[in-house]
Amino acid sequence: xxxxxxxxxxxxxxxxxxxxxxxxxxxxxxxxxxxxxxxxxxxxxxxxxxxxxxxxxxxxxxxxxxxxxxxxxxxxxxxxxxxxxxxxxx
Numbered sequence: 474x475x476x477x478x479x480x481x482x483x484x485x486x487x488x489x490x491x492x493x494x495x496x497x498x499x500x501x502x503x504x505x506x507x508x509x510x511x512x513x514x515x516x517x518x519x520x521x522x523x524x525x526x527x528x529x530x531x532x533x534x535x536x537x538x539x540x541x542x543x544x545x546x547x548x549x550x551x552x553x554x555x556x557x558x559x560x561x562x563x
């Protein structure tokens with residue numbers, strides 16, 4: 474599976490497993506992958522993020538913040554994010 478457009482891989486590397494897992498479970502990346510903004514790279518998902526699936530299937534480094542409250546996954550080292558429709562600024 475290829476997520477397009479392709480950002481510099483080092484900026485979203487830790488978030489790709491989240492996007493690939495969610496897409497594999499039937500969610501969809503609205504903009505066909507990561508987009509860049511002044512705030513950093515982001516990937517908007519069509520449906521709310523499945524946090525039960527994420528917790529069950531993935532392990533992530535400490536600089537990645539998984540937030541059910543904000544419907545998002547944020548990489549604090551690069552400010553890249555995966556956003557569900559409940560995320561602020563979605």
